[in-house]
Structure formats: C-alpha cells, structure tokens
Amino acid sequence: MTLRLHNTLTRQKEAFVPLDPANVRMYVCGPTVYDRIHIGNARPFVVFDVLFRLLRRQYGAEHVKYARNITDIDDKINNRAKERGIDIAALTVDTTRTFHEDVAALGCLPPTFEPRATGTIAEMQEMIAALIAKGYAYEAQGHVLFHVPAMMERPPLPKHVYGLLSKKNRDDLVAGARIDVAPYKRDPADFVLWKPSTPDLPGWESPWGTPPGRGRPGWHIECSAMSRKHLGETFDIHAGGLDLIFPHHENEIAQSECCNGKPMARYWMHNGFIERGGEKMAKSVGNIDRVRDLLDEFPGEALRLMLLKTHYRSPLEFTKEGLKEAKAQLDHYYRALARVPGVQPSDGAVPISAIGHLEDDLNTPAAITSLHHSAGLALQENNPEILQGAKGSLVAIGGLLGLLNSSPDAWFRWSPKTAASIDEAKITSLIDARLAARKAKNFKEADRIRDELARQGVILEDGPKGTTWRRAG
RNA sequence: GGCCCGGUGGUCGAGUGGUUAGGCAGCGGACUGCAAAUCCGUCUACGUCGGUUCAAUUCCGGCCCGGGCCUCCA
Numbered sequence: 347m348t349l350r351l352h353n354t355l356t357r358q359k360e361a362f363v364p365l366d367p368a369n370v371r372m373y374v375c376g377p378t379v380y381d382r383i384h385i386g387n388a389r390p391f392v393v394f395d396v397l398f399r400l401l402r403r404q405y406g407a408e409h410v411k412y413a414r415n416i417t418d419i420d421d422k423i424n425n426r427a428k429e430r431g432i433d434i435a436a437l438t439v440d441t442t443r444t445f446h447e448d449v450a451a452l453g454c455l456p457p458t459f460e461p462r463a464t465g466t467i468a469e470m471q472e473m474i475a476a477l478i479a480k481g482y483a484y485e486a487q488g489h490v491l492f493h494v495p496a497m498m499e500r501p502p503l504p505k506h507v508y509g510l511l512s513k514k515n516r517d518d519l520v521a522g523a524r525i526d527v528a529p530y531k532r533d534p535a536d537f538v539l540w541k542p543s544t545p546d547l548p549g550w551e552s553p554w555g556t557p558p559g560r561g562r563p564g565w566h567i568e569c570s571a572m573s574r575k576h577l578g579e580t581f582d583i584h585a586g587g588l589d590l591i592f593p594h595h596e597n598e599i600a601q602s603e604c605c606n607g608k609p610m611a612r613y614w615m616h617n618g619f620i621e622r623g624g625e626k627m628a629k630s631v632g633n634i635d636r637v638r639d640l641l642d643e644f645p646g647e648a649l650r651l652m653l654l655k656t657h658y659r660s661p662l663e664f665t666k667e668g669l670k671e672a673k674a675q676l677d678h679y680y681r682a683l684a685r686v687p688g689v690q691p692s693d694g695a696v697p698i699s700a701i702g703h704l705e706d707d708l709n710t711p712a713a714i715t716s717l718h719h720s721a722g723l724a725l726q727e728n729n730p731e732i733l734q735g736a737k738g739s740l741v742a743i744g745g746l747l748g749l750l751n752s753s754p755d756a757w758f759r760w761s762p763k764t765a766a767s768i769d770e771a772k773i774t775s776l777i778d779a780r781l782a783a784r785k786a787k788n789f790k791e792a793d794r795i796r797d798e799l800a801r802q803g804v805i806l807e808d809g810p811k812g813t814t815w816r817r818a819g
Numbered sequence: 820g821g822c823c824c825g826g827u828g829g830u831c832g833a834g835u836g837g838u839u840a841g842g843c844a845g846c847g848g849a850c851u852g853c854a855a856a857u858c859c860g861u862c863u864a865c866g867u868c869g870g871u872u873c874a875a876u877u878c879c880g881g882c883c884c885g886g887g888c889c890u891c892c893a
Binding site: 357374375376377378383384386387388389390391420421422512513514515517519565586587588589590591592593594616617618619620621624625626627628629630631655656657659660661663665667668671674675677678681703709711712714715718719722725726784787789792793796805806807808809814816 | 821822823824825830831832833834840841842843844851852853854855856857858885886887888889890891892893
C-alpha cells in the first residue's frame with residue numbers, strides 16, 4: 347500500500363508522489379508568538395508530526411525536510427507587548443520558549459528548520475520587489491499590495507487563478523466582504539505585502555513609500571519567503587489548520603506562484619477544528635484551554651492520544667472526560683509494557699495493518715486499534731516469544747504515533763500538579779503496615795490504610811508478586 | 820447572500836454497496852478476604868424523504884439540522 351493524502355486542492359485523497367523521489371519536503375504554518383498555545387492550536391503540530399514520523403520511516407529520517415515557522419512580527423504581538431508594557435523582542439523570545447516546551451510535552455519532534463519571520467525579511471523584500479516588477483503588485487500610500495485582478499488576467503500557470511485552493515472567486519469575496527475596504531486598495535480583494543511602520547513599531551529599511559522608509563511585512567508574505575528559502579519554489583506538502591485556507595494559504599499561493607512562475611506546493615492538507623460547546627475553540631470566542639494548563643492536570647501523552655483518537659480532518663469536541671479516557675487508555679498500554687521489561691522499540695515491527703491505516707490519509711483512530719490489540723496480547727500471553735513480539739509491536743506503533751515514550755514506572759508515578767503529594771517513602775511504609783494487617787487477617791485495618799492512600803491519590807493493586815501502587819490520574 | 824464540510828448504537832469514534840470495527844461506560848460472570856488490575860460474555864447503529872440497484876448506512880438528488888470560511892484565527 348502506498349501513502350494517500352487528502353489534498354485540499356482537489357478535495358480528494360490522492361496517492362502521494364514526492365517531486366524528488368528520494369526526498370520529501372513539508373511545511374507547516376507555525377505559531378504567532380504573542381501568547382501560549384491552546385489545545386486547538388496544538389492539533390496541527392501533533393497530527394502533522396505523525397505525518398513527519400511516517401514520512402521519515404518511509405523515506406529515511408535524513409530524507410525528510412520539515413519546516414515550521416515562527417511568526418515573530420505581527421500586529422497582535424505589537425499590541426500585546428504594549429498592553430503588558432514589555433519589549434516586543436522579550437515577548438516573542440519568551441513565547442517562543444514556552445511554545446517549544448508545550449510542543450515538546452506533546453511529543454512533537456523538532457522540525458528540520460524553524461525560521462523566524464524577522465530573520466527572513468530580506469527574502470520577503472526580494473519577493474515583493476519581484477512581484478512589483480512583474481506587475482502583480484503595486485505601491486500605494488507607503489503600502490505594497492498584491493493586485494488580485496492582475497493574477498486573474500495573467501495566471502502564472504494555466505488555471506492557477508486566484509481562488510484555486512479555497513474555491514472562492516473574487517466576486518463572491520467582494521460581495522460578501524464584511525469590512526470596509528482600505529482606500530488605497532485598487533481592488534477590494536487586494537491584500538498587503540508591506541506596510542509602513544511608525545518609529546515605535548518594528549520596521550526595516552525599504553525602498554517603498556514616499557520618501558522611502560521603514561516598513562514591516564504583511565502576514566502572508568512571511569510563509570512564502572520562509573518556505574521558498576528552506577524548501578524551494580515548489581515543495582511537496584503544505585499544511586495547517588482549516589481556517590488558514592482562506593485567506594492565508596490562498597494568498598501565499600498567489601504571491602509565490604506569481605513571483606516564481608511555479609506551483610507552490612503539490613499537496614495542501616488542513617486539519618479540522620477543536621470545538622468546545624459545539625463551537626470552534628478560539629481566543630476570540632473565549633472557550634480556549636491552554637496546553638500549559640492542561641499539562642498541570644494530565645500527562646502530555648494523554649493530550650496527544652486524545653488528539654489522535656479523532657481523524658485529523660474531523661471536528662473534535664474537547665472535554666476533560668475525553669482526556670481522562672485517553673489517560674486511562676495509556677494506563678492500560680503501560681501496564682502491558684510493564685509485563686515485559688527490556689524490550690526496545692527496534693525489537694518489534696509495526697504491524698502491517700497499522701501502517702496501512704496511517705498510509706490511508708493518517709487514519710490514526712484505526713491505527714490506535716492496533717495499539718489496543720497488541721496491548722491485549724501482551725497482557726494475556728505467556729509464551730515469551732509472542733510476549734516479546736506483542737510488546738515490540740506496541741512500542742513500535744507507539745513510536746510512530748509519538749506515544750509510549752515513558753517507562754511504566756515513571757508513567758504510574760506521574761501525578762497532577764493540583765494533587766496532594768505524598769512521598770514514596772510514606773507510601774511504602776503504609777503498604778508494609780497494610781501487608782502486616784492483612785497477614786493478621788485484620789482486613790478492617792488493611793482497608794482503612796488502602797482508603798487513606800486512595801484519598802491521597804494512590805491506588806493499590808495486590809498481585810501474585812506483591813502489592814504495587816500507582817498514582818491516580 | 821456566496822462557498823465549503825459534516826450528521827453512525829448510552830457515549831467517543833472508524834469504515835463499508837451484500838459478512839463483527841474498536842474504545843469507554845453499563846450489565847452478567849471468573850479472579851480477589853474485599854478491592855484494583857486482568858479475562859470471558861452481553862448491549863448492534865448509521866438525520867429525513869425519494870431515486871439507482873437483485874441489494875444502500877455506504878452511490879445520486881431534495882429536505883432538515885449542525886459546524887466552518889468569506890475579518891484576526893490552528
């Protein structure tokens with residue numbers, strides 16, 4: 347079976363064939379670093395991390411180039427810094443650091459390239475100048491704007507008119523426009539490539555404006571410049587959230603293709619929203635849950651599994667119940683792992699069925715079924731060889747999904763930040779006391795101790811090899 | 820208004836033109852001093868109205884409902 351991916355350009359699953367048969371290049375739109383990410387923001391980073399892992403497995407780790415940008419120049423950043431009375435650079439550096447913490451906790455591998463917008467200004471200016479030279483952009487009142495009608499009249503490639511990705515035509519957009527059109531726009535659909543900057547805002551010397559002066563880039567041009575710099579004029583996969591299809595990705599295509607005269611990306615992938623209360627999770631709606639806050643209550647792997655239990659293109663209703671379920675499911679898997687010590691990920695093969703499911707447009711929910719199957723086998727089987735194989739499979743699928751990276755011991759000793767903490771020495775001594783009571787058939791006392799530990803978030807399990815304990819999630 | 824995407828059993832959630840998804844919860848049982856964990860059994864659905872077909876939850880069309888984009892947004 348070969349990899350098939352849903353392409354937003356055609357709204358169909360297509361066989362994935364990279365431009366260069368031996369090397370794959372993918373780009374995922376990264377965060378604008380003005381605030382910590384919420385679980386909805388995290389979804390694309392996790393699902394496309396699974397794609398990254400799958401591609402690395404198939405093409406070899408060194409043959410997959412993955413770029414994920416950091417947008418560190420933006421009006422939201424400027425406003426937030428002003429509100430908080432802090433330096434813009436301090437805000438972006440700090441938010442970038444916490445972003446890295448959050449995605450690492452979610453088990454995401456670092457991308458090959460992580461360009462910052464402020465480190466790519468020269469490349470943006472170069473593209474803007476080329477667009478002006480080719481007649482696709484114009485200067486007005488210190489701004490440089492992309493002229494949508496120019497692309498309609500002179501498509502850079504056959505049929506590559508504006509609206510290719512979002513299936514919107516210019517007239518629909520103008521008719522449905524909900525905001526006032528800036529007076530300097532020649533056409534209501536035109537969008538900003540470069541805008542003037544005031545002395546109190548970040549800016550870079552530019553040839554534009556009368557007289558020429560400091561300015562800063564529009565949002566869309568960043569990704570066009572960063573992807574071209576690291577992945578080339580045409581690359582394989584461009585991914586992000588559903589809400590980026592329009593205008594962001596549509597505009598990226600317009601800029602990049604008019605500038606380069608080549609297709610930008612061959613496969614466009616978009617993940618569905620996380621919802622809360624039946625509505626899209628968004629800062630503007632006010633129904634967000636920050637990753638940082640959730641990590642106080644649940645291990646990162648539980649968040650990751652929760653995200654992967656739903657297919658990436660479907661909407662996902664976020665609930666704490668769902669997270670608890672994911673945590674309990676992982677408890678089950680770690681129990682299976684605990685039965686066979688010393689098995690390495692390389693000892694097992696990923697079951698063919700799990701690969702097949704992932705190759706079918708990242709069907710993670712179906713792949714997780716294999717995880718459950720292997721765990722069940724590992725828990726029941728007594729034949730050492732089958733047992734090893736089952737555990738090997740479990741770890742191998744887990745590795746592909748970015749799960750089961752912990753040791754069972756560490757996993758079961760994890761406790762929420764909010765929980766009362768009782769130290770391990772105390773736990774052990776109470777278990778010994780209970781054991782003595784049980785030996786003396788004083789079950790009332792034994793149960794009292796067990797209840798006491800339960801109140802402190804410690805659950806006991808009496809087994810043939812003695813009593814073990816774990817912290818309740 | 821235009822354009823997209825969905826509606827699956829108590830719940831979450833895959834998938835398929837004719838054969839069991841799976842998980843969780845529930846119920847019954849085994850195990851246990853009692854639990855916990857584990858195991859066995861059990862619960863059978865595809866919004867609605869038509870059409871195509873020998874056969875549709877699966878394909879086509881209408882309708883209803885929900886979500887999204889058209890403005891910043893993962």
